[in-house]
Amino acid sequence: xxxxxxxxxxxxxxxFIAVSMVAFLxxxxxxxxxxxxxxxxLPPAARANILRKYGLDRPLYIQYLRYMGSALHGDFxxxxxxxxxxxxxxxxxxxxxxxxxxxxxxxxxxxxxxxLGIIAAVKQNTWIDYVATFVSTxxxxxxxxxxATWLLLLFAVRLHWLPTGGWNGWRTWIxxxxxxxxxxxxxxxxxxxxxxxxxxxxxxxxxxxxKGLSGTMVIMRxxxxxxxxxxxxxxxxxxxxxVTGTIFVxxxxxxxxxxxxxxxxxxxxDYPMLMATMLLVALLWSTxxxxxxILYTVVDPRVRLYxx
Amino acid sequence: xxRHRIWSATALLVVFTLFLSACGGTAPAVPxxxxxxxxxAPATAEATQAAAAAATQAPAATEAPAATQAPAATSAATQAPAATQASAATSAATQASGAAPAAVQLPADAAPREQQVYVAHYDxxxxxxxxxxxxxxxxxxxxxxxxxxxxxxxxDKNFKINPGAATKWESDSTGLIWTFHLDxxxxxxxxTPVTADDYVATFRYGxxxxxxxxxxxxxxxxxxxxxxxxxxxxxxxxxxxxxVDAHTLQVETQTPAPYxxxxxxxxxxxxxxxxxxxxxxxxxxxATSVSSGPFIxxxxxxxxxxxxxxxxxxxxxxxxxxxxxxDIGAAPSxxxxxxxxxxxxxxxGPNLSPADNTIVSxxxxxxxxxxxxxxDFRTDYLFFDVQNPPFNNLKVRQAFSHVIDRDGLIKSIxxxxxxIPAYSFxxxxxxxxxxxxxxxxxxxxxxAAQKLLADAGFPGGKGFPKITLWLRNEAPVRQALAQAIAAxxxxxxxxDVDVSNKENKTFTDAMNxxxxxxxxxxxxxxxxxxDPANMLGVFKGGGRHNWNNKxxxxxxxxxxxxxxxxATRVKMFQDAEKLLVSDxxxxxxxxxxPGDLYRPYLKGTELEPDQNGKAAQHWPGFTTYxxxxxxxxxxxxxxxxxxxxPQ
Numbered sequence: 001x002x003x004x005x006x007x008x009x010x011x012x013x014x015x016f017i018a019v020s021m022v023a024f025l026x027x028x029x030x031x032x033x034x035x036x037x038x039x040x041x042l043p044p045a046a047r048a049n050i051l052r053k054y055g056l057d058r059p060l061y062i063q064y065l066r067y068m069g070s071a072l073h074g075d076f077x078x079x080x081x082x083x084x085x086x087x088x089x090x091x092x093x094x095x096x097x098x099x100x101x102x103x104x105x106x107x108x109x110x111x112x113x114x115x116l117g118i119i120a121a122v123k124q125n126t127w128i129d130y131v132a133t134f135v136s137t138x139x140x141x142x143x144x145x146x147x148a149t150w151l152l153l154l155f156a157v158r159l160h161w162l163p164t165g166g167w168n169g170w171r172t173w174i175x176x177x178x179x180x181x182x183x184x185x186x187x188x189x190x191x192x193x194x195x196x197x198x199x200x201x202x203x204x205x206x207x208x209x210x211k212g213l214s215g216t217m218v219i220m221r222x223x224x225x226x227x228x229x230x231x232x233x234x235x236x237x238x239x240x241x242x243v244t245g246t247i248f249v250x251x252x253x254x255x256x257x258x259x260x261x262x263x264x265x266x267x268x269x270d271y272p273m274l275m276a277t278m279l280l281v282a283l284l285w286s287t288x289x290x291x292x293x294i295l296y297t298v299v300d301p302r303v304r305l306y307x308x
Numbered sequence: 309x310x311r312h313r314i315w316s317a318t319a320l321l322v323v324f325t326l327f328l329s330a331c332g333g334t335a336p337a338v339p340x341x342x343x344x345x346x347x348x349a350p351a352t353a354e355a356t357q358a359a360a361a362a363a364t365q366a367p368a369a370t371e372a373p374a375a376t377q378a379p380a381a382t383s384a385a386t387q388a389p390a391a392t393q394a395s396a397a398t399s400a401a402t403q404a405s406g407a408a409p410a411a412v413q414l415p416a417d418a419a420p421r422e423q424q425v426y427v428a429h430y431d432x433x434x435x436x437x438x439x440x441x442x443x444x445x446x447x448x449x450x451x452x453x454x455x456x457x458x459x460x461x462x463x464d465k466n467f468k469i470n471p472g473a474a475t476k477w478e479s480d481s482t483g484l485i486w487t488f489h490l491d492x493x494x495x496x497x498x499x500t501p502v503t504a505d506d507y508v509a510t511f512r513y514g515x516x517x518x519x520x521x522x523x524x525x526x527x528x529x530x531x532x533x534x535x536x537x538x539x540x541x542x543x544x545x546x547x548x549x550x551x552v553d554a555h556t557l558q559v560e561t562q563t564p565a566p567y568x569x570x571x572x573x574x575x576x577x578x579x580x581x582x583x584x585x586x587x588x589x590x591x592x593x594x595a596t597s598v599s600s601g602p603f604i605x606x607x608x609x610x611x612x613x614x615x616x617x618x619x620x621x622x623x624x625x626x627x628x629x630x631x632x633x634x635d636i637g638a639a640p641s642x643x644x645x646x647x648x649x650x651x652x653x654x655x656x657g658p659n660l661s662p663a664d665n666t667i668v669s670x671x672x673x674x675x676x677x678x679x680x681x682x683x684d685f686r687t688d689y690l691f692f693d694v695q696n697p698p699f700n701n702l703k704v705r706q707a708f709s710h711v712i713d714r715d716g717l718i719k720s721i722x723x724x725x726x727x728i729p730a731y732s733f734x735x736x737x738x739x740x741x742x743x744x745x746x747x748x749x750x751x752x753x754x755x756a757a758q759k760l761l762a763d764a765g766f767p768g769g770k771g772f773p774k775i776t777l778w779l780r781n782e783a784p785v786r787q788a789l790a791q792a793i794a795a796x797x798x799x800x801x802x803x804d805v806d807v808s809n810k811e812n813k814t815f816t817d818a819m820n821x822x823x824x825x826x827x828x829x830x831x832x833x834x835x836x837x838x839d840p841a842n843m844l845g846v847f848k849g850g851g852r853h854n855w856n857n858k859x860x861x862x863x864x865x866x867x868x869x870x871x872x873x874x875a876t877r878v879k880m881f882q883d884a885e886k887l888l889v890s891d892x893x894x895x896x897x898x899x900x901x902p903g904d905l906y907r908p909y910l911k912g913t914e915l916e917p918d919q920n921g922k923a924a925q926h927w928p929g930f931t932t933y934x935x936x937x938x939x940x941x942x943x944x945x946x947x948x949x950x951x952x953x954p955q
Contacts, residue, residue, distance in 0.1 A: 032816060032817045033813075038446075040845075041851070041852065043528055049524075049540075050520040080435075080437075081437060085610070164642065165638065252641070254612075254636070254637065254642065
């Protein structure tokens with residue numbers, strides 16, 4: 001296990017270097033820069049001043065090496081958008097908000113989805129199943145920003161029950177959590193249902209039934225445990241998605257999270273912030289995959305990690 | 309399987325990276341360029357002429373320096389302090405006595421002081437770094453800014469230039485040296501007086517190569533030694549700004565610049581002391597912020613909200629009735645929902661989607677709250693790479709100019725409330741505009757267009773290359789406009805046109821590249837200050853486009869620095885514009901006439917109809933550049949909308 005982990009961690013370093021290089025090259029290859037020439041072209045002197053100020057007048061490889069050098073010392077630079085803060089301070093200010101929104105969403109959506117899936121599987125081909133299937137298809141197919149807009153129109157504009165946005169108090173959490181959670185909930189429900197139905201046909205379930213166990217007992221004790229294994233594959237990647245914030249939901253509901261920086265850093269050519277968000281995403285995704293691989297060995301004894 | 313996953317993770321990351329980069333082009337709620345320029349306003353030909361005239365008046369006098377008289381506002385107010393003119397009245401009184409500012413009297417129909425709160429949204433998806441013009445112009449997030457000090461002059465609803473921090477100004481006989489006399493009642497919140505040194509320090513900061521200000525081009529060729537100072541070739545102390553004494557500022561220009569007072573709208577100073585102690589971002593934190601303007605910074609939560617409260621020590625002439633300004637960070641697409649939910653008092657009209665506009669026009673109350681105006685005199689136009697075939701042929705350009713049915717496009721796509729047809733560049737109401745006189749040159753005439761194209765060697769479009777019309781991150785309505793233009797070109801001229809809506813900076817970079825990378829594009833321009841020199845400057849040789857016309861440049865340069873009779877100057881600009889239109893440096897499509905939504909409880913003399921009968925929050929909106937700050941208040945009707953006082 002230790003050898004396996006070590007191998008994976010070394011692999012991760014490679015991933016990071018690759019990601020940083022690709023990201024750095026790509027972001028510098030987009031035209032434009034952290035200056036505005038919308039009115040008219042900047043006089044050369046003014047343009048040169050701006051490039052010098054941001055250190056963009058040096059060759060690209062020097063810029064990259066300098067960046068990586070500072071990054072290794074924990075210095076990710078100063079965001080062009082928020083020059084009064086370092087990139088880390090900006091992330092430190094906004095990420096907890098996204099984490100909280102994502103966390104609330106996971107806590108609400110996943111158990112609810114699994115529950116919905118179980119009910120649908122047990123009551124297979126009844127109206128309950130159809131309703132559950134309909135709800136989850138809706139959740140999967142309608143993008144979260146459409147759901148967000150519906151919620152906004154209904155609860156804020158029409159009914160005046162909830163504020164249109166912001167992030168102060170539970171009243172402002174409701175709509176973003178629903179908008180963000182419907183998709184993952186549906187996903188959990190769909191996979192729980194199909195996986196449970198498959199497991200229910202297995203021989204050991206018949207055995208459990210033959211032993212005289214009650215229906216609930218069979219499902220809770222025997223079926224569910226195995227049915228949930230595939231969910232790790234499916235739901236694992238939802239975690240980094242949710243905790244890094246989503247641009248649409250955060251923007252629509254004025255949630256001051258990290259989500260918008262993923263996009264705004266690109267169109268504002270905020271290179272330090274862009275690099276930091278890329279690396280953060282790389283870190284989260286790779287750890288999530290690593291964790292779900294390890295989790296497999298815990299829940300499914302058939303899985304062995306090489307090197308064990 | 310496990311090893312496989314590492315690779316799939318890597319692959320995913322790369323794909324994700326690519327996706328993020330690609331997102332730049334389709335990112336939602338990308339702020340448009342126009343959003344960073346203030347909102348809007350109506351004007352009449354007379355009003356703006358008056359402004360231009362006022363600016364040109366002084367240099368015309370050759371003998372003694374002619375002082376530009378302070379317009380009637382303050383003196384009239386002292387005479388008849390009507391309830392609604394309370395602010396002007398008090399400030400006039402303050403000025404007269406030179407004593408500490410008195411408490412502002414609210415008009416009779418005003419809501420109580422604690423209700424004098426003004427709430428609006430700013431675009432928190434755009435770059436919002438500073439609330440100081442001289443720190444950055446394009447990184448102010450379209451927020452309510454420039455409330456912390458007074459510029460030398462300010463505008464009223466008729467675009468007339470009124471005294472601001474300068475009580476009066478004059479130029480010498482050469483027209484090169486301008487003297488601004490500062491209001492001695494202005495003090496910073498730390499108790500020190502506002503002096504000419506603060507202005508000098510601010511302009512030096514603007515030119516400082518280390519600061520790399522994004523608006524240095526504005527003063528290029530105008531202020532003495534500005535260009536050289538920006539390029540680092542001359543010390544900042546050589547700049548044409550001088551403090552003659554504590555309250556006298558002298559400005560020296562490179563050539564006579566009759567429009568200088570108009571330009572000095574952008575002269576709100578930063579405090580020299582704070583600049584030296586904390587640098588240009590001292591107003592980012594209430595702890596280091598210092599104000600001599602009508603408001604002080606109370607709170608700034610980045611990305612979330614910005615709160616100002618009225619400055620009790622304010623000694624100037626733009627004393628606010630509004631006691632608190634709350635500016636909330638939000639994506640522009642969410643403004644309408646917040647407005648309908650009574651969370652904001654004002655929303656910028658251009659942020660209304662076509663669907664929102666339909667709701668507004670079908671709702672009687674909302675219709676009354678919609679106030680159309682002239683915006684920043686913005687014109688949308690087509691441009692060409694005129695240095696290369698096929699657009700180096702005038703006949704081709706003329707053919708293009710004759711196939712656009714502006715009236716039809718306005719009626720079916722833009723909507724008459726949102727724009728008027730343009731056959732020339734300067735919008736009616738802007739100084740030197742000559743819309744009627746130039747209307748016939750680029751008129752809609754498909755038959756003439758077909759003939760011109762045939763004469764150019766492309767009968768029926770035969771042999772004409774397929775072209776792409778580039779757009780700069782345009783809103784859906786102008787994407788539709790471009791599609792209609794492309795269809796019209798295809799239908800009338802038989803030329804295939806693709807429309808491609810590009811990401812903002814990608815477009816701008818390609819447009820500004822020398823040689824330009826855009827063969828055929830559509831873009832807009834809106835003014836920075838009220839003088840034809842500003843708008844027409846966009847077509848100067850070596851500027852935004854590669855339509856280079858020596859005759860135009862000569863006329864433009866001569867007119868710009870012409871210090872004689874204003875009418876002659878106007879005529880010179882009109883001749884220049886005629887050249888631009890006849891030589892089809894551009895095909896003009898429409899002038900935008902945006903509007904804003906605001907609740908009927910926002911009142912004040914500046915919100916009452918202007919000379920043209922338009923009642924609106926005039927450009928430049930709620931900022932010390934405008935008298936709106938000293939005029940607008942919340943009336944008692946507010947209680948039917950707000951359930952509680954916004955915090």
